[in-house]
Amino acid sequence: MSELLRVEELIKHFPAKKRGGLSVRAVNDVSFTVNEGETLGLVGESGCGKSTLGRSVLRLVEPDSGRIFYRGTDLMKMRDLRKVREKLQIIFQNPSGSLDPRMLVRDIISEGPRIHHRNVSRQELQELTGRLMREVGLSAEYAECYPSELSGGQQQRVSIARALALDPEFIVCDEVVSALDLSYQSQIINLLEALQTERGLSYLFISHDLAVVRHISRRIAVMYAGRFVEVAEAGELVKHAFHPYTRLLLRSIPIPDPQCGRRGTAAISAGSVGIGQAPQTGCAFADRCKWARASCREEEPPLREIAPGHFAACGLV
């Protein structure tokens, strides 16, 4: 598999709102690659920077520094991103919020090609829209509907068709199933996987749900406070998680079986119960980590390879 996207030392800090306040280090020195036809899963809790990272990679949020190579070209050095925009797409969490309520479904899907390929005839656009709707499993009658007339699952199919309209190679999927009901969630996951096989797409699949990420991804990156704390092949990460945060995450997921669901009442972890911000020096997880040593609060541990293809950023390595 050859490399499609390589991100190096990406940084995005948001300035403090109040004077003297701390800036928010949403993405803090993150590097990764995504290969052709591969899905990289990205998990982490709300506010960890996963969405900012997804948007920074496409320069929808302008990174402070870093390099983003798409097929060898550094996007950070490009003035006009329009040519690559076709190939790099994004699908958002909330389909009703990311579809223009005043546009018909067919216009939403064909908007990209209308802008990028000025000389396309109306008939070609119509054919393309029809083809895309079939591909994502939307019946043709919805072409003349407004998004509000569709269910959440159908709206998400429209978002997917819109992202596919310019024949992309890489799609950032930002919590695309989080707002959907269980029955739609699996429909959309299956659709994304089928599209990947047919079109050779690569995904950066962002979600807070480790079980969903595990299903769709080949490799998973775990993000905490703006950094990758663990990266490994999906099965390896679930079975042999190393980082204390990943392990807490795995332990916290309620198991859908009453017999193993009752693991006794877990001790309340200290971190969330106090008031305060993540520390600015040392490991960001140290305050919530029961194995933390004094050295963890002083030095920020780098991401190190602890087994072939398995990386973790922990002072205990």
Place this chain on the structure above:
Amino acid sequence: MNEHEILLEVRGLKVSFHTPRGIVQAVGDASFQVRRGEVTGIVGESGSGKSVSAYAILGLLAGNGKAEAGSAVFRGRDLLPLGEKELRRIRGSEISMIFQDPMTALDPAFTIGKFLTEVLRSHDRTVSRREAWRRSIQMLTAMGIRTPEDVMRCYPEALSGGMCQRVMIAAALLCGPQLLIADEPTTALDVTIQEEILSLLLQLKEKQGMSILFITHDFGVVARLCDRVAVMYGGYIMESGSVEQIFHSAVHPYTQALLRAVPRLEDDGDEPMEALAGDPVDLIHPPQGCVFAPRCPQCSEECLLKRPLTADLGDGHTAACHFVREGGGIHV
């Protein structure tokens, strides 16, 4: 106090909303119960009527909504015909409710201390400010908050989502209710924080014998917390029983399909996920027969024409499906 005393018994609940597009039948027929010291879960997808059922019990439906039939008997008294004045006496002091998004449920202009003491004093004017403050601190401590004095002086914006939900639970429990209704209280929280809130609720149940009606869409949460479960779809209870019955011997095709669609950590992703085809029920024009029939893999002609009755399968296990009665169940 009887261990298995039924605290709340909802029977034949029917709720409709009048909208410009027509009458939305949010709950067609729902019956379930909460026993003392137990957690009953109502699980379902959006639009299944799970939240509306709970709101109807406390008279919290929006202006265009109405509980048209049924009863909700709480400690021997039907709550549905009660007026606003009587309900106010029950809400907060006998039955409390917590909501999905703790951040919006808290007033941003009040400190936590002001909010909590207000809750106590509005239910009982004889409580002094000092006494209210003391009891609030005590309650926050019981919620596992280590610095209750600091939290009391904070405005909600200074607190994390998990902390806000702890404050909401504290507020809900301040007046010592017998029943807590929790409407997706952990859905907006991260899993690590969710786990903390769930273990807190479990402690309240085990140590204080709190009864909880827990509304959720998450089967993992149900397995962790609930004793009994009712599975709702399109305004009807499809199946109900003990948590073991639902997870290990579900008989309704909807319950079975939902359980198969739950994403599991041990799933390596080699196979496609089990999906439930089709779209949810149109509540303005609900199907004539079984509401699940249009999506059901086992659907027969009878299912499309006739609404199934709820069959009793014994040991508190019930299911509403035309295929189930062959199991020897008795008709209710």
